Amino acid sequence: xxxxxxxxxxxxxxxxxxARKLRESGREGLDAYSPYPIHGIDEALQLPRSKVxxxxxxxxxxxxxxxYVLQWWTNAIDYEINVANRPPHAWPxxxxxxxxxxxxVCVLTIFFGSLFYFFGLPRTYHPVFEAEAFRSxxxxxxxxxxxxxxxxxxxxxxxxxxxxxxxxxxxxKEED
Amino acid sequence: xxxxxxxxxxxxxxxxxxxALMACTVAGAAGLALTAIGYLFDAxxxxxxxxxxxxxxxxxxxxxxxxNMAKYAARARWHIVIRRAIEAVHAPLPAxxxxxxxxxxxxxxxxxxxxxxxxxxxxxxxxxxHKHGYLNFPGFVWRSVVxxxxxxxxxxxxxxxxxxxxxxxxxxxxxxxxxxxSVGLPLVAIAATFAAFDWVMSLNPTWYSTLFGxxxxxxxxxxxxxxxxxxxxxxxxxxVVGSLVKKPHxxxxxxxxxxFVCFWGYIAFSQYMLMYHANLPEEVPWFLVRTHxxxxxxxxxxxxxxxILPFLALLSRDxxxxxRALSVVAAWLLFMHLIDxxxxxxxxxxxxxxxxxxxPASLGLHWTLITAFVGVGGVWAACALWRLQGKYLxxxxxxxxxxxxxxxxx
Numbered sequence: 001x002x003x004x005x006x007x008x009x010x011x012x013x014x015x016x017x018x019a020r021k022l023r024e025s026g027r028e029g030l031d032a033y034s035p036y037p038i039h040g041i042d043e044a045l046q047l048p049r050s051k052v053x054x055x056x057x058x059x060x061x062x063x064x065x066x067x068y069v070l071q072w073w074t075n076a077i078d079y080e081i082n083v084a085n086r087p088p089h090a091w092p093x094x095x096x097x098x099x100x101x102x103x104x105v106c107v108l109t110i111f112f113g114s115l116f117y118f119f120g121l122p123r124t125y126h127p128v129f130e131a132e133a134f135r136s137x138x139x140x141x142x143x144x145x146x147x148x149x150x151x152x153x154x155x156x157x158x159x160x161x162x163x164x165x166x167x168x169x170x171x172x173k174e175e176d
Numbered sequence: 177x178x179x180x181x182x183x184x185x186x187x188x189x190x191x192x193x194x195x196a197l198m199a200c201t202v203a204g205a206a207g208l209a210l211t212a213i214g215y216l217f218d219a220x221x222x223x224x225x226x227x228x229x230x231x232x233x234x235x236x237x238x239x240x241x242x243x244n245m246a247k248y249a250a251r252a253r254w255h256i257v258i259r260r261a262i263e264a265v266h267a268p269l270p271a272x273x274x275x276x277x278x279x280x281x282x283x284x285x286x287x288x289x290x291x292x293x294x295x296x297x298x299x300x301x302x303x304x305x306h307k308h309g310y311l312n313f314p315g316f317v318w319r320s321v322v323x324x325x326x327x328x329x330x331x332x333x334x335x336x337x338x339x340x341x342x343x344x345x346x347x348x349x350x351x352x353x354x355x356x357x358s359v360g361l362p363l364v365a366i367a368a369t370f371a372a373f374d375w376v377m378s379l380n381p382t383w384y385s386t387l388f389g390x391x392x393x394x395x396x397x398x399x400x401x402x403x404x405x406x407x408x409x410x411x412x413x414x415x416v417v418g419s420l421v422k423k424p425h426x427x428x429x430x431x432x433x434x435x436f437v438c439f440w441g442y443i444a445f446s447q448y449m450l451m452y453h454a455n456l457p458e459e460v461p462w463f464l465v466r467t468h469x470x471x472x473x474x475x476x477x478x479x480x481x482x483x484i485l486p487f488l489a490l491l492s493r494d495x496x497x498x499x500r501a502l503s504v505v506a507a508w509l510l511f512m513h514l515i516d517x518x519x520x521x522x523x524x525x526x527x528x529x530x531x532x533x534x535x536p537a538s539l540g541l542h543w544t545l546i547t548a549f550v551g552v553g554g555v556w557a558a559c560a561l562w563r564l565q566g567k568y569l570x571x572x573x574x575x576x577x578x579x580x581x582x583x584x585x586x
Binding site for chain 1: 445448449452453454455
């Protein structure tokens with residue numbers, strides 16, 4: 001059962017600063033919510049490098065290999081047809097489909113992979129939704145969330161966040 | 177950030193470098209003189225070497241002229257601090273107009289269609305005769321004059337307006353250049369396409385590719401961007417101008433370089449693959465000569481060296497942010513552009529097989545390749561240095577210069 005302290009900021013810069021200070025003080029389970037990408041928040045939260053490029057590379061190479069092998073096997077091995085007297089394995093003519101299938105598999109993988117793995121969809125519940133005010137995170141405000149440790153009271157952390165420039169501060173408890 | 181910002185009022189005019197100017201002039205004169213001697217021994221191959229050198233520096237010039245026009249047409253601001261470097265590359269266009277004269281005078285030596293030898297295949301002679309309406313010597317000359325007129329008009333206007341703006345800082349120069357840049361883009365590109373047809377493609381008068389002009393222009397654009405990277409890396413540092421050019425500017429040029437390396441790979445392969453696929457007897461010999469025998473290593477070098485390896489290297493964001501590393505890739509691409517032009521021009525030099533015939537061609541490279549390159553390059557660089565003398569190296573009068581100095585990656 002997670003317990004979170006949520007704090008709302010009016011501007012992105014104080015949020016980045018608050019995230020950095022909290023992380024440096026050893027706080028864990030930090031996250032930030034914003035209507036648009038904020039410069040420097042990755043560094044402030046020390047988020048690991050995104051895995052999406054690696055996934056894209058592997059998927060792209062797999063798709064390209066699959067596309068090429070399919071053409072090679074069908075045209076040169078399984079059912080040879082003499083087209084315009086080109087050799088059955090005419091590699092230049094295979095390149096466009098190889099490229100396209102590489103792009104296709106890559107794009108589909110990162111799109112659905114992001115949706116269902118990295119973004120965790122379909123996710124119908126998140127503890128931050130316990131706070132009604134959190135709606136402003138998708139409009140014009142910037143939120144930070146910090147996890148409370150086992151048995152820790154929210155008071156100190158809430159005060160610290162206010163001192164860092166937060167407007168509204170609240171705490172929520174994950175439903176069982 | 178602010179303490180390293182230099183006040184623009186302190187920016188000095190560039191007094192020029194007498195040593196560099198002299199060195200370029202001497203190298204240019206010596207190179208051209210040696211090439212002239214080479215002409216006495218082997219006129220045809222000397223002229224082909226000269227054509228390669230001429231096309232190389234013309235390509236750099238047109239590439240950066242295209243970039244300058246595109247920036248004006250798009251009303252871009254980030255590049256203003258590096259615009260004088262772009263202009264410096266297209267400023268020596270008048271020198272190239274003069275350097276074209278030997279090609280026109282000795283055209284007979286390399287363009288077989290001007291005076292086709294009777295020994296040629298009957299089919300080929302018929303083909304050349306059929307194209308006479310376009311491929312004839314007077315047409316070749318007046319079209320060349322038109323190409324240079326169009327390029328010079330746009331290039332001179334953009335350069336002179338930009339320099340004039342240094343003095344009075346009036347925004348009307350920017351407004352005028354934006355119009356000329358937008359008008360110039362299609363004009364310069366069409367002229368360059370036909371120039372590539374006339375000066376390179378017609379070396380083999382029976383072969384044609386509608387993509388050829390794009391191929392030449394794209395390759396030239398990549399080379400021009402590469403030279404820009406080298407210039408910016410060279411001036412970067414504690415100097416007054418160098419300190420103004422920041423990582424985001426390098427990153428942007430690097431990104432353009434990546435985009436156009438991809439584009440070159442795309443159109444170069446398309447041209448090859450479509451002809452391979454169609455397998456028409458009048459189209460494939462051009463590629464057969466260039467992918468077999470002595471020219472086979474060149475074809476592989478271009479596929480890997482001009483597309484695959486630079487593409488993989490430029491994918492890295494870190495590399496594009498490091499001027500020195502980016503310069504290594506840029507220098508390599510400049511070398512590859514030369515290889516590409518040699519690969520385009522020299523195999524057509526045999527003056528033996530046209531039409532549907534082909535046989536493996538020897539390299540037939542000539543020592544004048546080096547002298548012509550140094551000669552044309554020396555004169556070209558001297559012209560650039562001479563035109564920059566007494567000018568500011570940053571367009572200090574541009575109303576958007578501050579935007580460019582503040583530029584960070586969005």
